[in-house]
């Protein structure tokens with residue numbers, strides 16, 4: 077019998093999640109039935125979506141939602157061999173049993189030199205979000221100017237680098253000077269610390285006096301209400317996330333955006349990356365190629381230890397991560 081450790085949502089979050097909102101429990105796993113496999117989590121992801129989705133999809137006592145890279149340790153399913161690695165969507169668990177549905181085997185071309193944790197970040201859901209958000213929603217063209225916020229994060233850092241590959245000028249903002257330095261290191265043309273600039277309006281104008289063709293919005297809130305006024309005519313806004321609002325107990329009241337939308341004839345589109353689940357392989361192949369060519373750099377914020385899942389999650393929401401936040405079991 078294998079004892080699995082799991083993190084449950086003890087109490088729904090009010091404002092920022094607190095360690096006391098989580099509970100670590102143990103579950104005895106049964107023996108495998110035909111067609112089943114036993115997996116052990118190797119890397120787990122902590123993502124912003126978990127904050128709003130927990131409110132919408134979970135009840136207290138549920139195991140936290142999430143994805144992981146897991147190794148197959150026992151198999152009664154001929155499609156999955158012991159020792160292989162998969163990306164699973166089984167939540168915050170150290171071990172789990174699967175019937176094989178919803179498991180994605182890591183591409184056989186996955187080079188030994190590359191951390192498998194990238195399948196949770198740059199070459200996984202966040203990377204695919206950047207890929208499809210840029211190419212299918214922003215529809216960026218060479219020579220255009222792209223703005224991205226939360227730019228040093230899992231999604232934003234890939235957005236900026238893909239936009240450079242696409243021949244664009246790229247402006248990014250992030251919440252620390254170290255993150256700004258990282259953005260410049262990975263090729264952003266302009267980058268600023270939105271927490272320390274005296275005026276966001278001025279910073280946006282200085283970074284691109286002619287304005288922006290594409291705005292990849294990960295943050296929402298006040299930044300977006302200001303940024304929209306810097307869009308060029310016929311600009312496109314990809315509404316990817318609103319992390320500035322996920323932890324609000326009382327919804328923010330922002331200024332209205334209709335006037336710039338109308339007069340600049342803007343296109344603003346929200347999206348969820350699962351829209352392109354049928355093109356996952358295409359995106360992953362392209363991202364893996366760019367990583368191996370060194371055209372897309374990656375950074376991971378690794379927290380050691382399954383027992384530190386809540387701390388990693390809370391830290392990411394507070395901006396303590398540079399690049400993809402993951403937990404190494």
Ligand SMILES: NC(=O)C1=CN([C@@H]2O[C@H](COP(=O)(O)OP(=O)(O)OC[C@H]3O[C@@H](n4cnc5c(N)ncnc54)[C@H](OP(=O)(O)O)[C@@H]3O)[C@@H](O)[C@H]2O)C=CC1
Nearest residue numbers: 124229230231250251294316317318319320347348349395
């Ligand atoms: N639509 C979709 O399908 C998907 C959407 N997303 C969204 O993309 C966004 C980025 O996700 P991801 O890359 O995984 O996360 P990140 O790796 O970027 O980590 C979150 C970052 O958000 C920034 N942040 C946190 N609070 C605020 C705030 N109040 N104001 C401004 N910035 C803040 C912090 O960076 P900083 O130092 O810059 O403040 C923090 O590091 C999120 O909104 C997420 O919900 C992600 C995946 C899929």
Ligand SMILES: O=C(O)CCC[C@H](O)\C=C/C=C/C=C/C(=O)C/C=C\CCCCCO
Nearest residue numbers: 124125128129132141143201316317349350
């Ligand atoms: O089990 C699930 O459904 C989660 C699957 C996550 C998976 O890896 C794929 C998609 C992730 C999407 C992330 C979306 C965002 O981060 C946007 C977040 C929130 C938007 C507002 C949601 C409001 C819910 O009430």
